[in-house]
Amino acid sequence: MRVGLASTASSxxxxxxxxxxRIPSRLKIPVGHPELSLRPMMWMFLAILVTFLVTRSVTRMxxxxxxxxxGLGNVRIAGHxxxxxxxxxxxxIGTGILLVSAVPRGAAxxxxxxxxxIGIGLTFDExxxxxxxxxxxxxxxxxxxxxxxFCVLVIxxxxxxxxxxxxxxxxxxxxxxxxxxxxxxxxxxVICLLKGKVxxxxxxxxxxxxxxxxxxxxxxxxxxxxxxxxxxxxxxxxRAASRYDQRRxxxxxxxxxxxxxxxxxxxxx
Numbered sequence: 001m002r003v004g005l006a007s008t009a010s011s012x013x014x015x016x017x018x019x020x021x022r023i024p025s026r027l028k029i030p031v032g033h034p035e036l037s038l039r040p041m042m043w044m045f046l047a048i049l050v051t052f053l054v055t056r057s058v059t060r061m062x063x064x065x066x067x068x069x070x071g072l073g074n075v076r077i078a079g080h081x082x083x084x085x086x087x088x089x090x091x092x093i094g095t096g097i098l099l100v101s102a103v104p105r106g107a108a109x110x111x112x113x114x115x116x117x118i119g120i121g122l123t124f125d126e127x128x129x130x131x132x133x134x135x136x137x138x139x140x141x142x143x144x145x146x147x148x149x150f151c152v153l154v155i156x157x158x159x160x161x162x163x164x165x166x167x168x169x170x171x172x173x174x175x176x177x178x179x180x181x182x183x184x185x186x187x188x189x190v191i192c193l194l195k196g197k198v199x200x201x202x203x204x205x206x207x208x209x210x211x212x213x214x215x216x217x218x219x220x221x222x223x224x225x226x227x228x229x230x231x232x233x234x235x236x237x238x239r240a241a242s243r244y245d246q247r248r249x250x251x252x253x254x255x256x257x258x259x260x261x262x263x264x265x266x267x268x269x
Contacts, residue, residue, distance in 0.1 A: 040113035045156040047117025048124075052149050053259075055084060055125050060261045063138065083137075085129060088122025095119060117156075124148045138264040146256040151202045158206045181208075191215040196223030220244050 061067035062074060075082045095116040098104070104112050127148035128136050136142045165182055168174030185204065188211035192201035197214045204211025218240045219225035230237040257263070 039160060039162075040109050041156060041160045041162075043110045043114040044117035044120070045153065045160060047114040048121040048149070048152060048156060051118045051121025052125055055122060056260050059137070063261070063264075083126055083129060083135075085123045085126035088119045088125075091115060091119030092123060120152060121149070124152055138261070140263050142263055143253065143256045143260070146260045147199050151199055154203050155206050185211055188212055188215040191225070194219070194223065195225040196220030218243055 058067065058072055061070075062072055067073060075084075095112055099112055099116070102108075125145055126137060128142045128144040131144060132141055137145070165178070166175060167178045185208045188208075189201045189204045192198075192204055192211055192214040195214070195217075196219060200210055200214035204214060218236065219230070221237070221241050221244055226237065226240055230240060
């Protein structure tokens, strides 16, 4: 009886011709859509990141005096120092005109996205300059440029895989539900801004969880929310002051300075 069962099982396996599993020699992980190697948003993200890191490396070499040995120095035209944000703005304008007029596709679109990202990287590296309308690149205020670049990188990185903010046909239940989620998320972002959390509020527009956490947690001392809501609540005011103390700010500054360089005590002339 046992021999019969064994012979029957072997004959069934032979007839079915069960294939042996094949193990690929190389593992390929596609990025984005299978038909594309890299999406345009990925090219833009990489261009912004590389441009920021290269620009900061060059400016740190120029400030230390070692840049002159390799031919690096400030760009001057007719005796005026030309900041690299000027080149970034020109690149953004030129690429924007190209994208609107020519509407490139395929590799041309990837190239345009990368060039546009270079312009964004150069411009936002000097975000603090066009925010304060003065040269604060190597001062404490210049750290705002690092925060701005961080926001841009998070936003572009989030959009690499594509994003649909409103889903469904207009007027349907799915569409109204998505609009309601967007409205709630924007309200949470406004709360973050009122609590003095600018970076959290900006990133929260695209990453809802960040906005939710930022809106729930305590406000920063000196913010509108703290002034209006914590004035009659000394316990919350003390907790906020303890959470956002000088040591916390110093930790963030060390991280910023590790990437962008330590600010100078005096503003460069």
